[in-house]
Amino acid sequence: MQKQLIQWYQQNKRDFPWRKDQDPYHIWISEIMLQQTTTETVIPYYERFLENFSTIEELASASLEEVYKMWEGLGYYRRAKHLHESAQIIVEKYQGKFPYEYNDILSLKGIGEYTAGAISSIAYGKQVPAVDGNVLRIISRYYLLKENIAETKVQKKIYQIVQELILNQDASAFNQGMMDLGATICKPVHPLCSRCPIQKECLAFKNKQTDVLPINIKKIKKQEISYITGIITYQDKYLLIQNPPGGLLENFYGFVQYDVESPYSFVSSFQEKYHQDLIIQAHIKDIKHVFSHRTWFMHVYHFVLEHEIEGMYTLEEIEALPLSTAHLKVLKAYLKFM
Ligand code: SF4
Numbered sequence: 552m553q554k555q556l557i558q559w560y561q562q563n564k565r566d567f568p569w570r571k572d573q574d575p576y577h578i579w580i581s582e583i584m585l586q587q588t589t590t591e592t593v594i595p596y597y598e599r600f601l602e603n604f605s606t607i608e609e610l611a612s613a614s615l616e617e618v619y620k621m622w623e624g625l626g627y628y629r630r631a632k633h634l635h636e637s638a639q640i641i642v643e644k645y646q647g648k649f650p651y652e653y654n655d656i657l658s659l660k661g662i663g664e665y666t667a668g669a670i671s672s673i674a675y676g677k678q679v680p681a682v683d684g685n686v687l688r689i690i691s692r693y694y695l696l697k698e699n700i701a702e703t704k705v706q707k708k709i710y711q712i713v714q715e716l717i718l719n720q721d722a723s724a725f726n727q728g729m730m731d732l733g734a735t736i737c738k739p740v741h742p743l744c745s746r747c748p749i750q751k752e753c754l755a756f757k758n759k760q761t762d763v764l765p766i767n768i769k770k771i772k773k774q775e776i777s778y779i780t781g782i783i784t785y786q787d788k789y790l791l792i793q794n795p796p797g798g799l800l801e802n803f804y805g806f807v808q809y810d811v812e813s814p815y816s817f818v819s820s821f822q823e824k825y826h827q828d829l830i831i832q833a834h835i836k837d838i839k840h841v842f843s844h845r846t847w848f849m850h851v852y853h854f855v856l857e858h859e860i861e862g863m864y865t866l867e868e869i870e871a872l873p874l875s876t877a878h879l880k881v882l883k884a885y886l887k888f889m
Pocket residue numbers: 689692693736737738742743744747748749750751753754755756761
């Protein structure tokens with residue numbers, strides 16, 4: 552897959568001003584600007600910033616107000632403050648030359664593992680992974696990793712996988728290829744697999760799990776409950792259950808939801824209770840619903856039954872039933888997705 556991805560990147564790479572050279576200062580500025588901002592927004596800011604501060608020394612000797620002025624409208628101003636402080640460190644400690652060693656880069660303000668990896672590989676050609684959300688998603692799909700990518704141990708595992716993939720490869724093209732693939736093809740929702748250069752060996756594609764993976768369920772605080780919420784269908788009917796009297800939202804109807812870790816565990820819990828198999832179709836959306844005393848995080852998935860069972864209703868019939876607001880949001884998200 553490395554070779555296919557690299558070849559695809561070389562033929563299809565997106566044209567950005569920060570891709571015109573490999574100057575570590577330029578790569579650094581672009582990576583910091585791109586941390587919370589889209590590429591289209593960043594382009595004019597990037598150009599203007601470098602016109603005003605064309606070297607690290609110029610950035611270091613500017614006042615913080617001048618740097619903020621160039622940042623106006625980009626948001627997350629801490630990024631600008633960190634750039635300014637780091638430029639001063641580079642002038643003092645590295646004679647104004649951007650550091651070469653990975654650990655020195657990582658020690659600069661506002662630079663984490665991803666950014667250090669991106670700069671090291673793109674500017675210096677070092678074989679260092681740059682694992683961001685795009686890479687976590689692509690690797691999880693490609694290898695059919697059904698573990699939760701929000702967990703550190705899973706992120707570490709993916710980091711190691713990438714480390715092996717880039718061994719003796721053009722890490723710069725690989726890392727940038729992953730960025731482009733994640734942004735244009737292996738997108739979070741409805742990936743464009745028919746145009747994907749690594750589709751042939753992609754296990755999520757083979758197993759029809761591209762709309763299900765990755766599993767990305769963040770840890771939550773007390774008073775907050777995380778559910779896998781199932782839109783379970785058979786043909787044009789939806790399974791609804793009625794809440795028992797005495798509890799939260801009593802007598803209201805809603806979709807089946809379990810306090811479990813992933814849609815795969817949902818299938819097991821459902822099977823235990825209903826003795827029916829479910830096929831996982833797609834991850835629809837993550838929905839937060841706040842009640843006065845608790846918050847639900849609903850990770851909504853679509854599942855399909857092999858037979859009709861008791862408690863299934865058409866959309867017309869559902870309109871006549873009292874559905875809780877939370878589950879009305881779930882239904883709306885599903886109808887929009889489809
Ligand atoms: S085949 Fe589809 S899911 Fe697999 S890596 Fe390509 S775009 Fe992503």
